[in-house]
Amino acid sequence: MDKAADSALLQEAKKKAGQCDRCGACLPVCPLFGAKDVELSSARGKNAIARALAEGGIESTPDALAAVNFCLLCRACVENCPSKVRTDEAMIDLRQFLVERTGATNAKYRAVGGLLKSPGLVRLAAGTLAVLRRLGLNDLFPHGMAPDEYTRAHFLAAFAGPAALGQKAPSADVTVTAATKVAYFYGCGMRMMFPRAAAETLAILQTTTRVLRPDNVCCGLPHLAHGLRGEFLALARKNIRLYEDADLVVSDCASCGGTLKHLASFFADDPQWRDRAAAFSSKVMDLTEYLVKVGYTPRRKVKAALTYHDPCHLVRGQGIKKQPRDLLQATGKFIEMEEADTCCGGAGSFHMDYPAISAKILGKKLRNIERTGAAVVVTGCPGCLIQLTKAAKSSGGKFKALHISQVI
Incomplete structure (x- = not known):
């Protein structure tokens, strides 16, 4: 990338971050701030980094790259922000800018x-x-990263009900x-x-x-x-x-x-x-x-109590929240989970880069799943499913984790 394009990325990040009025509405919904309680972990702190980089207050260093890498990109801050500041997009712009300026891309990321x-x-x-x-x-x-697969066959053996349902999804x-x-x-x-x-x-x-x-x-x-x-x-x-x-x-x-x-x-x-x-x-x-659009009928009614974890890239990235719930309600007893749309701590490679913080975030998700009493937690993202499979294992068998295609 040439220097003009490089600088354009920094200015674009500043433009997005500059809309932050430092109100702090992002703090209570940021899983990282909740786990670490450090301003730099929050969207407000990261937007301050963007402005400081653009204005020459801090230098383009590997430490600056590490700071902007410490983000789940979960968009919880964007959703809760009165000004809808696109902090996640600003962080992606800054990562690209800092990689180009410092050459500090982790060899692991290049290999993967x-x-x-x-x-x-x-x-x-x-x-x-x-x-x-x-x-x-x-x-x-x-x-x-190589989880056991709890399959649909296992699921049906434990929870199968009638082969046909009496109702369709919308x-x-x-x-x-x-x-x-x-x-x-x-x-x-x-x-x-x-x-x-x-x-x-x-x-x-x-x-x-x-x-x-x-x-x-x-x-x-x-x-x-x-x-x-x-x-x-x-x-x-x-x-x-x-x-x-x-x-x-x-x-x-x-x-x-x-x-x-x-x-x-x-x-x-x-x-x-x-x-x-x-x-x-x-x-x-x-x-x-x-x-849901084609009126699909789930294949089998099940006796299991089901709960659902919203993947960040689905609920906030695509605005899809109702459809998976409609399908699960047509399949079995559905129980809504507290903070179902809070990030599980997986976030791509985040759980490998910051395992202790990721485990703390996942621990809260585990407790919320257990409080529902559900036998199965369902999701629609393999990254989340890796995390939820770890949570299921930690639960000692209280629940299993499955992709929604294995349940409906």
Whole structure:
């Protein structure tokens, strides 16, 4: 990236952060401020960093990069802010700026980014994890990155009820016919960590229409979040090309879906890709969003009490809150969880970079799940599911964690 573009990123971050009037409305909803109680952890503190960098008050150093990396990008601050200051976007801009200025991108991020941009390596990693699970060696991976899969078969064996339900989820305002080209976006997290949940997604989609399966690449969020914007844009272009013939693109990963829906904004100044990116983003749908629109009937009534954790990239990134609850209420006894939309502490690589803080945030989520008395906590993001699987294990068997495709 040239220096002009580099400086433009800093000024864009300052423009966003400059709207902060320091009222402190972000403090009570920031999971990091709640866990650490340090101003620098909060959105207000991070916006102060953005202004100071732009005005020359602090230098562009690896320490500054570390400070802006200490963010979940969960958007809780944005939602609670009276001025709707887009602190998460400012932090992504600052990360890119500081990586370019300092060259301090963590080698781990570059290595993971290199793996995720290669479909062949992602498939190899998925196969390796599957073998390790069969051998019972997956616990050797740190931070729960190779979790046991509690499958739909296990779930039905414990909680199965009648095979047919007497009611449907809310009816559709769109029509999907045999002519509608519905494509599945197979995210890296689902492919590597939860392939059986992804298989359930496909099984559900195939009850509604014929499903296209382009050999997509990573959505690029891990690259974007860690200062590898060039790689993110290259991946975006590949996916836009791959899905141009599809009418709808369905994702069962909140992080992928949220990223893909916002691709258009990254190509707004690119005349070659602007319209193509906008067309792509406009046809991306979350799995639950799609299923509610087509009037999907969950496959089986279950006896289990269910609760739900809202992924940040779904509830705040896409505004999807009601649809998963409608589907779960049509499946079993649904119990709302306190602070269901508070981040679980996973946040991509955050739980690996800051395990102690992540564990503290997850501990609060664990207590909220247990208070519901639910047998199963459901979510729609593989990153969250990694965290919730750790919580389920820590609960001593009080509950299990499942992707929503495995329940409905």
